[in-house]
Amino acid sequence: MLRIAVPNKGSLSETAAQMLFEAGYTGRRDPRDLVVADPANDVEFFYLRPRDIATYVGSGALDVGITGRDLLLDSHSPAKEIANLNFGDSTFRFAGPAGRFETLADLAGLRVATSYPGLVERFLATHDVKVQLVTLDGAVESAVQLGVADAVADVVSTGSTLRKAGLEIFGPVILESTAVLIDSGNEKPGIATLLRRLQGVLVARQYVLMDYDIPVAQLDAACQLAPGIESPTVSSLHDPEWVAVRVMIPRKEMNSVMDDLYELGARAILVTTIHNARL
Ligand SMILES: Nc1ncnc2c1ncn2[C@@H]1O[C@H](COP(=O)(O)OP(=O)(O)OP(=O)(O)O)[C@@H](O)[C@H]1O
Numbered sequence: 030m031l032r033i034a035v036p037n038k039g040s041l042s043e044t045a046a047q048m049l050f051e052a053g054y055t056g057r058r059d060p061r062d063l064v065v066a067d068p069a070n071d072v073e074f075f076y077l078r079p080r081d082i083a084t085y086v087g088s089g090a091l092d093v094g095i096t097g098r099d100l101l102l103d104s105h106s107p108a109k110e111i112a113n114l115n116f117g118d119s120t121f122r123f124a125g126p127a128g129r130f131e132t133l134a135d136l137a138g139l140r141v142a143t144s145y146p147g148l149v150e151r152f153l154a155t156h157d158v159k160v161q162l163v164t165l166d167g168a169v170e171s172a173v174q175l176g177v178a179d180a181v182a183d184v185v186s187t188g189s190t191l192r193k194a195g196l197e198i199f200g201p202v203i204l205e206s207t208a209v210l211i212d213s214g215n216e217k218p219g220i221a222t223l224l225r226r227l228q229g230v231l232v233a234r235q236y237v238l239m240d241y242d243i244p245v246a247q248l249d250a251a252c253q254l255a256p257g258i259e260s261p262t263v264s265s266l267h268d269p270e271w272v273a274v275r276v277m278i279p280r281k282e283m284n285s286v287m288d289d290l291y292e293l294g295a296r297a298i299l300v301t302t303i304h305n306a307r308l
């Protein structure tokens with residue numbers, strides 16, 4: 030059985046569970062369940078703190094896991110990122126009182142609060158800046174106001190937590206993070222299937238199917254405008270001067286592609302959701 034670590038709480042847990050459900054796996058019925066067996070798929074799920082997942086997978090106790098890239102790097106675990114799961118995006122940044130800091134070098138010798146000391150230490154070492162790290166469990170934005178630190182290094186998503194605490198981002202981007210699939214580096218039967226299934230879910234989330242009819246004279250221009258992943262499917266219509274086209278389009282571009290195709294002469298443009306895929 031493949032042993033898979035899944036976040037039990039926090040920002041990544043809901044989407045991770047949803048993706049696994051869409052990929053055909055059994056989820057947990059009770060949010061307090063710690064272990065769920067899914068014998069039909071020959072896997073077992075372990076619901077763990079996202080921060081601990083790299084440790085379990087890196088040690089080989091579990092085979093694969095879903096966690097954040099920032100948490101993986103913070104852990105110093107030998108676990109490896111094997112796929113970007115395209116959710117839970119965040120950036121990891123330094124922030125301080127508005128106007129106080131301009132560059133990374135301004136931090137030298139000062140106190141920096143963070144819940145990701147491993148990540149921050151390594152970043153500062155490669156940039157040759159020495160600080161006093163203050164390790165906290167969370168809510169690090171309050172550390173400056175409360176006088177235990179001069180600056181913070183933390184996860185930034187919308188930036189509203191920083192703003193409310195009167196802090197401003199400065200210095201270089203420490204990390205662009207996203208949810209990732211990690212493994213221990215050991216080949217294990219079943220990982221490839223899990224990966225393909227999750228990739229199928231990602232494709233279904235990121236693409237839509239578009240069908241349209243177009244005059245043959247405009248077909249090449251239309252295919253250039255919307256080339257799809259491999260190549261659009263072109264079918265004949267009863268009217269020999271028109272053809273029907275089916276193509277995959279990135280969901281984000283759906284409306285602008287419809288506008289452009291219509292301008293070009295396409296009609297009966299229909300968009301359909303993809304439920305799952307193997308490309
Ligand atoms: N708005 C966000 N706040 C915190 N973490 C986020 C956010 N958006 C994405 N993430 C990612 O989620 C992971 C952190 O999840 P984790 O569950 O440890 O923290 P959390 O969501 O802050 O939960 P909690 O603090 O309640 O334990 C990191 O990989 C982080 O980059």
Ligand SMILES: O=P(O)(O)OC[C@H]1O[C@H](OP(=O)(O)OP(=O)(O)O)[C@H](O)[C@@H]1O
Pocket residue numbers: 166167168169170183184185186187188189190191
């Ligand atoms: O940029 P924003 O959209 O405001 O999001 C980022 C904030 O959200 C998280 O905090 P969380 O609420 O998880 O509390 P914590 O610091 O105790 O983990 C994170 O640690 C930041 O503080």
Ligand SMILES: [Mg+2]
Pocket residue numbers: 167
């Ligand atoms: Mg948090």
